[in-house]
Amino acid sequence: MQVHKYDVVIVGAGGAGMRAAIESGQRARTAVLTKLYPTRSHTGAAQGGMCAALANVEEDNWEWHTFDTVKGGDYLVDQDAAEVMAKEAIEAVLDLEKMGLPFNRTPEGRIDQRRFGGHTRDHGKAPVRRSCYAADRTGHMILQTLYQNCVKHNVEFYNEYYVLDLLMVDQEVTEDGVTRIQKRVAGVVSYDLASGELHVFQAKSVVFASGGVGKVYKTTSNAHTLTGDGMGIAFRRGIPLEDMEFFQFHPTGLAGLGILLSEAARGEGAILRNSEGERFMERYAPTIKDLAPRDIVARSMANEVREGRGAGPNKDYVLLDLTHLEPAHIDAKLPDITEFARTYLGVEPYTEPVPVFPTAHYAMGGIPTNIKAEVLSDNDTVVPGLYAAGEVACVSVHGSNRLGTNSLLDINVFGKRAGLAAAEYALTADFVEIPENPTTETEELLNRARSSEGGERVALIRKELQDIMDANVQVFRTEQTLVEALRVIDTLEERYTRITVQDKGKRFNLDLLEAVELGFLLDMAKVMTAAALHRKESRGGHFREDYPERDDENFMTHSMAYKDPRATETSGVRLETKPVIFTRYQPMERKY
Amino acid sequence: MEKEPASKVELAPGVGGGGEIPTFDITLKVRRYNPEVSDEAHWDEWQLTMYGTDRVLDALHKVKWEHDGSVSFRRSCAHGVCGSDAMRINGRNRLACKTLLKDLDTSKPILVEPIKGLPVEKDLIVDMEPFFQSYREIMPFLVSKGHEPTKERLQSAEERDRYDDTTKCILCAACTSSCPVFWTDGQYFGPAAIVNAHRFIFDSRDDAGDMRLEILNDKEGVWRCRTTFNCSEACPRGIQVTKAISEVKQAILTRKV
Incomplete structure (x- = not known):
């Protein structure tokens, strides 16, 4: 076991992680750990643009953008x-320019700027050109x-270092004469894929920027590597996850494959x-037709198919129809997606x-943070030194449905904030002593997977998980489908204890890696389904056919899912709520 | 803006296609190497039934997930944008996720090997560090002197177009590892590094073109290129790599971009 010491450790090298690293790396000694190479991260698959009210091509302002984001998130x-x-x-x-x-x-x-779903002029009057691309x-x-x-800026990367655990210690703090126990960050444990060795990184600040969890679904725009590791690590260590019932299905995935065709196609007139x-x-x-937000378009498409008006x-x-657009225009503005087709x-x-x-695309929920990107261990307690940004986090700017382009924006705005805050904290705080035997749990996790000889196949369990999530926890949900999904996940979890990993080596053991990833996928599928069961209303990306209306009286709250073995009814996930922060806008009916 | 499209149109019969996807059988041969087990590389092969929409990556996954979990390769996005899975497929450098099986000759075994010229770590996984080292040496970032504007720098659509092709690079190494010069001389910067230098040399906002041209005027720089066009053929993004290298050569000679 090797031990490294850095002021700031960033977990993940996609947009949020690298945006954080650019800030933090110039101010404090920073390491970025990624299970891939940085340029393989799935930020690179985003297509359409990044909205900002530059007003370069028509009148616009940030208040309209704020309103659209709030309304878009229901x-x-x-x-x-x-x-x-x-x-x-x-x-x-x-900054990017x-x-x-x-x-x-x-x-x-x-x-230049172009139109995108849900982004409008003057509070919904008409589509506006806001997406920079x-x-x-x-x-x-x-x-x-x-x-x-x-x-x-000479940022130090540790490529193909897979972070598997977050080290925290409980400390007593006394404020205003009241003593309480507070979690503090000590570092992370990572697994070097090339050598199979464990490396402990002691750090004053840890930033989670490890992306999403799309691989719980079969039909998804997400990379194979998006297995909810960061969310899973936090959850296992007692950090709650916020709003996990809200998962976005992007309307235009290539049929049968799930590969993303950007909303920019519709922004350009398709x-x-x-x-x-x-x-x-x-x-x-x-009013805005094909440029309605994604939840509405995806549900409308699924409804057309259910009512027998599907094609093929x-x-x-x-069908996504671009045939009325000029080929030259398509080539200039949409070259990649037409090549995918x-x-x-x-x-x-x-x-x-x-x-x-529709294709499973984006987790609106994640590790709860405040606007400084500080992670919360309950509704309002900050974990000093722990930060999260990007899809792994829930700040929450997306609410129950994210608007197109707002994720590229989220990673840049909150990635930067996380990097700045992590460096600033590291410059004043002391290192927290690494707990004794910091790798015990990780070693157990790896040894269990490596030495079990039960004969169950990781790929088969994963496929069955993805099948049940696609069938029962997709665009339309009911109590019945969700209860059934939880039951199936429980049986898969039991089978997961009896897997056999064929590769017994240390070097680039990606067979073992997939087994570990499946553990996170199972945990996250359970959280997502339990949270969906808990929310007996329909809002944004979460549509309950047995509760088809939005219910502000009972559910105008975030959900907070805690790991709790006593919550046996919901597979060990305890659901609590957290108030939504209102400033300017009171809830209205959401029409487009 | 175009005029509003029609609310309703007649669709051609059979539009969109789909339905039953045809299946076919293939033989997949993979070059295996694991120094934990043996110093010698060898070939393994599998008979697989695959679908018409499947890619080489799907065949590799089928082997890993159903037959032999120790077969090792990198992959992530699975649709040709992340650059993880460049490999030699039937002797040509390609991305496994972008190569449809039906487009290969499935009457013969499909041969899959690691890309050449970089040290093999295990099976299809190579050490990418020498590749990224060359990339880092050409200063792959915008260097701008003078005052920073409060808003964006202006750039005309024509100026933007000048370097558009080389912005598409995904650093997969398909070009560099297809280059015969790179195979014999690992010190050569290689096509990908030159492509990324080109991307900045021809960007009207950049002020470090001369420094990059000086770096590439080195004996291991652009002059090693023998214009064999392997790189252009290998690029999964369709970048005209050889053309970009020629433009850099020209710029070194004339000191004009």
Whole structure:
């Protein structure tokens, strides 16, 4: 076991992690640990853009952006956080431009902007051009630009170091004469994939920026590596997870494959049609139609299919129609996604509509933080030295449904805040003593997976988990489907104790890695399903057919899921609530 | 903006396609190497039934998940944007997630090997450090002198277009590891590093072009390129790599961009 010592350790090297590292690396001794190489992170798969009210092409302001974000999240957004994000969006885009990001330009040479779902002028009057973009590879450009600037600032990366545990100690603190126990961060434990050795990183500050958990689903736009590790580590260590019932299904995944086709296609004028050739979004969102927020579009698509108006021989998808757009325009603004349609489905988007269906895309929930990116261990207690940003976190700017482009914004705004706060804390705080035998739990976890000979296959359990999540915890949910899903997850969890990992080596043992990842996936599927069962209303991305209305009286609250073996009814997940922060906007009916 | 599209259109019969996906059988041969077990590499092969929409990555996953969990390869996004799974497929450098099985000759075994010129760690996994070392040496970041504007720097659409092609690089190493010069001379910067230098040399906002040109004027720089076009053929992003290298050569000679 090797021990390293850094002021700040950042877990994850996607957009949020690298944005944090650029700030923290210039102020404090910083290490970034990633289970991949930085440029492999899934930020690079984001396509459409990053919204900021620059008003480069038409009138706009950050207050309209704040409102759209709050309404888009069906009023479950913490409005102080949304306001921070919309205000700082402008600087975040300009920061990236100064770092070198090659944005598309207007004829005057300014950053160009285009339309995106749910982003409107003057509180919903009409779509507004707010998304700053680089063709349909904005995420790629952000990831590359941030990596380039990490190289510039000599950020220290530990590539293919898989973090498996968070080290915290309980300390007594006395404030105003009251003594209480407080968790403090001591560091993390990581597993070096190349050598199979464990490395302990002692740190004053730890920033979690490890991304999402899309691989609990079968049909997903997410990378294979997005297995909820960061959320899982925090949850196992007693940190609650907030709003995990809210998972976004992106309307336009390539049918059957789930590969993302950006909402920018609709921003550039593409529309959805059913098997009858009808532009059905006119019925569901008469004002902004195909540019309604994702939850509404995804549900409308699923509804068209349920009512028999799906296209194709099995009537199981709808069509994204770009055929009325100029090929030159498509080439200039949407080159990558049209290539995906050609490569993976053999469809030519110039002349044929593209088969699409909702694909699991983004976790609105995650590790609870405040607007300084500090992690909370309950509704209001900060864990000193622990930070989270990006998809792993829930600040909450997305509420029950995230607007398109707001994730690239979230990672930049709150990644920067996390990096600054982590460095600032590290400059004044002392190291916390590493607990005795810091790797015991991690070694047990790995040894269990490595030495078990029960014969169950990791890939099969994972497939069955993904199947039940796709079938029962997708766009439409009921008490019955959720209870059944929990029951299946419990049996899968039991089988998971009897897996056999075939690769017994130390070097690049990715067979073992997948076994560990499956453990996190099972935990997170359970949390997501238990939280969905708990919320007996429909709001944003969470639609309960047995409770189809939003119920502000009983459920205008965040959910907080704690690991608790005593909560046997809900598979060891205890649900509590946390108040939503309101500043300017009172809840209204959500119509588009 | 285009005019509003029609509320309802006649769809062509059979639009979208789909339905029953055809299956076919393949033989997948993978070059195995694990120094924990043996110093010698060897080939393993499997007979697999695959679907018409499957890619080489799906075949590798099928082997790993159903037959032999020790087969090791990197992958992440699985749709050609993260650059993890560059490998030699039937002798050509490609991304496994972007290579459809049906586009290969499935009457013969499909051969999968690690990319060449970088030390093999295990099976299809190579040590990427020398590759990233070359990348870091060409100063792959915007260097801008003078006052920082309060808002964005201006750049015309034409200026932006000048370096568009080389911004697409995903650092997968398919180009560099297809280059015969790189195979024999590991000191050569290689196509990917030059592509990333090009991306900044031709960016109107950048002020360090001369320094990068000086770096690439080195004996291990652009002049080692023998214009064999392997790199351009290998690039999964369709970057015209050889053209970019030629433009850098030209810029060194004329000191004009």
